[in-house]
Amino acid sequence: MNLNPAELIWAAMQARQHAYAPYSNYAVGAAVLTEDGEVFPGCNVENAAYPATICAERVALTAAVAHGKRRFVAIAVVTRNGGSPCGACRQVMIELGPDMVVYIADETGAYRTTTVRALLPDGFDNASLLA
Numbered sequence: 001m002n003l004n005p006a007e008l009i010w011a012a013m014q015a016r017q018h019a020y021a022p023y024s025n026y027a028v029g030a031a032v033l034t035e036d037g038e039v040f041p042g043c044n045v046e047n048a049a050y051p052a053t054i055c056a057e058r059v060a061l062t063a064a065v066a067h068g069k070r071r072f073v074a075i076a077v078v079t080r081n082g083g084s085p086c087g088a089c090r091q092v093m094i095e096l097g098p099d100m101v102v103y104i105a106d107e108t109g110a111y112r113t114t115t116v117r118a119l120l121p122d123g124f125d126n127a128s129l130l131a
């Protein structure tokens, strides 16, 4: 699968427009690219009971899983200022897509490239359970 960061970031920007963020006013969009070339979008969905909030990255990944996808190659995340994925999302990414490339973009489309393993070094993963 050929990666096209700009297209994946664009998909995340589109998803960001659907963010439900009345409390933080911090809209986040994400888009995950599957190994077979499909893109699944996600946006943050907040809740008055704050812990029930779910991040854009986890919405995208869990939607892809719900469509039978298990192999991911990249994820793009867009916020107004290029904010990095939270700890909970890093944990989910190491579980579902430990080898993903991660594009972290701001609302202008400027982005930096990293990896899930760089975002969560020495993370707890399925190998930890099997050791």
Ligand SMILES: [Zn+2]
Residues within 6 Å of the ligand: 055, 056, 057, 058, 085, 086, 087, 088, 089, 090
């Ligand atoms: Zn998160």
